[in-house]
Amino acid sequence: MATRYDRAITVFSPDGHLFQVEYAQEAVKKGSTAVGIRGLDIVVLGVEKKSVAKLQEERTVRKICALDDHVCMAFAGLTADARIVINRARVECQSHKLTVEDPVTVEYITRYIATLKQRYTQSNGRRPFGISALIVGFDDDGSPRLYQTDPSGTYHSWKANAIGRNAKAVREFLEKNYKEEAIATDRETIKLAVRALLEVVQSGGKNIELAIIRRNQPLQIFSAKDIESQVAEIEKEKEESEKKKKKSI
Amino acid sequence: AGRIQLLHGTTTLAFKFRHGVVVATDSRASSGSYISTLQFNKVIEINPYLLGTMSGSAADCQYWERLLAKHCRLYALRNNERISVSAASKLLANMLGEYRGMGLSVGSMICGWDKKGPGLYYVDDNGTRLSGPMFSTGSGNTYAYGVLDSGYRPDLTVEEAYALGRRAIAYATHRDAYSGGVVNMYHMKEDGWIRVGRTDVSDLLHAYTEAKQ
Numbered sequence: 001m002a003t004r005y006d007r008a009i010t011v012f013s014p015d016g017h018l019f020q021v022e023y024a025q026e027a028v029k030k031g032s033t034a035v036g037i038r039g040l041d042i043v044v045l046g047v048e049k050k051s052v053a054k055l056q057e058e059r060t061v062r063k064i065c066a067l068d069d070h071v072c073m074a075f076a077g078l079t080a081d082a083r084i085v086i087n088r089a090r091v092e093c094q095s096h097k098l099t100v101e102d103p104v105t106v107e108y109i110t111r112y113i114a115t116l117k118q119r120y121t122q123s124n125g126r127r128p129f130g131i132s133a134l135i136v137g138f139d140d141d142g143s144p145r146l147y148q149t150d151p152s153g154t155y156h157s158w159k160a161n162a163i164g165r166n167a168k169a170v171r172e173f174l175e176k177n178y179k180e181e182a183i184a185t186d187r188e189t190i191k192l193a194v195r196a197l198l199e200v201v202q203s204g205g206k207n208i209e210l211a212i213i214r215r216n217q218p219l220q221i222f223s224a225k226d227i228e229s230q231v232a233e234i235e236k237e238k239e240e241s242e243k244k245k246k247k248s249i
Numbered sequence: 250a251g252r253i254q255l256l257h258g259t260t261t262l263a264f265k266f267r268h269g270v271v272v273a274t275d276s277r278a279s280s281g282s283y284i285s286t287l288q289f290n291k292v293i294e295i296n297p298y299l300l301g302t303m304s305g306s307a308a309d310c311q312y313w314e315r316l317l318a319k320h321c322r323l324y325a326l327r328n329n330e331r332i333s334v335s336a337a338s339k340l341l342a343n344m345l346g347e348y349r350g351m352g353l354s355v356g357s358m359i360c361g362w363d364k365k366g367p368g369l370y371y372v373d374d375n376g377t378r379l380s381g382p383m384f385s386t387g388s389g390n391t392y393a394y395g396v397l398d399s400g401y402r403p404d405l406t407v408e409e410a411y412a413l414g415r416r417a418i419a420y421a422t423h424r425d426a427y428s429g430g431v432v433n434m435y436h437m438k439e440d441g442w443i444r445v446g447r448t449d450v451s452d453l454l455h456a457y458t459e460a461k462q
Contacts, residue, residue, distance in 0.1 A: 099343065100336040108328065 024151035031076035039189035071137030076164030106145035118153025258427015260389030273414035276430030305354035334368030389425035
């Protein structure tokens with residue numbers, strides 16, 4: 001009786017689980033991978049793009065969205081759910097500017113999104129949002145930020161993180177490769193993000209969407225050409241490091 | 250019908266200068282021709298970096314500015330940083346704006362020091378919200394403006410600024426029947442406000458007359 005009831009709506013199970021929230025997290029794990037990296041003067045978001053059907057227009061569904069001039073987010077999970085969350089966040093960014101006369105901090109808008117998600121884990125007749133979000137941007141004082149939220153409504157600050165399918169593999173790659181030298185310049189930070197995605201994305205540059213924000217500059221989404229040149233550079237570097245290894249043997 | 254209206258008579262002023270912001274008010278609360286309170290504090294201390302002045306209806310000012318203080322505190326707790334002067338004044342202006350046309354009487358100056366430096370906003374029950382270097386409110390404000398405008402320079406020393414504020418309030422109380430009592434003065438600095446003191450206007454006016462001889 002009670003045990004069957006808690007799978008359909010968000011109430012506690014006898015052993016303390018919120019099954020609906022956990023199922024939402026499973027939905028996130030099925031979504032395409034997204035990676036976020038916080039550099040020194042730049043923040044980078046990269047997303048695995050699912051291959052586009054022949055008749056579909058390429059750029060109708062973007063997985064990286066601007067929330068305001070200085071903040072943007074990528075998500076993993078249910079695209080339709082994400083659209084609702086992104087819309088609410090965009091309204092809140094402007095509402096905050098109107099009442100406080102200052103742009104939101106990245107932490108504030110993350111907290112707003114997380115609070116919104118939590119509300120849906122404690123309401124009658126609603127299910128949680130099936131998305132995790134990576135929110136990046138710069139605060140007024142110039143510091144770069146990266147936050148991650150999940151369907152339960154928790155949020156944390158990260159130096160680098162990944163969400164979606166294969167997130168674990170990407171995160172392991174980041175843990176090994178996120179070092180001071182790797183984020184020393186903007187170019188190196190971008191390369192690190194692309195390399196992290198290439199670990200898990202098949203067929204290279206075609207299936208990657210990449211975007212950056214530099215301090216005091218708006219969101220910049222990379223064109224397919226720019227992504228290809230990044231990938232090409234990375235493959236060249238890989239070849240050269242392999243040649244060196246061979247020579248030293 | 251006679252509605253008892255407290256505090257309509259007032260003189261308050263505030264001005265920015267090189268060393269911060271000076272805030273000065275009189276202390277008379279009147280209901281009609283009866284002086285209900287001789288020493289009424291017309292400056293609400295919202296937090297160590299924010300002050301609000303009151304003119305108009307004493308009840309309305311006290312209530313709404315205390316409510317503003319509550320919201321400022323919640324903001325600081327939620328966002329881990331002090332609220333800016335522009336945000337605080339906007340909160341008050343929006344609260345009053347909801348009651349537009351319903352008979353509120355509030356003329357307030359929100360004054361503080363935040364990341365952007367010294368801040369001074371005038372907010373009233375019409376929904377007006379203005380940022381500026383100098384304001385005076387209340388029934389005695391015209392007399393105060395006369396003295397302020399003739400003596401103001403942005404590079405006043407601290408003592409000169411205090412003297413100017415005192416003089417403006419004193420002469421306003423001299424001509425305005427509904428202002429009087431003592432001059433309550435505050436000085437907003439980078440590390441917060443200090444209470445400069447309380448001076449009786451009759452003592453001040455005597456001193457000015459003697460200085461003229």
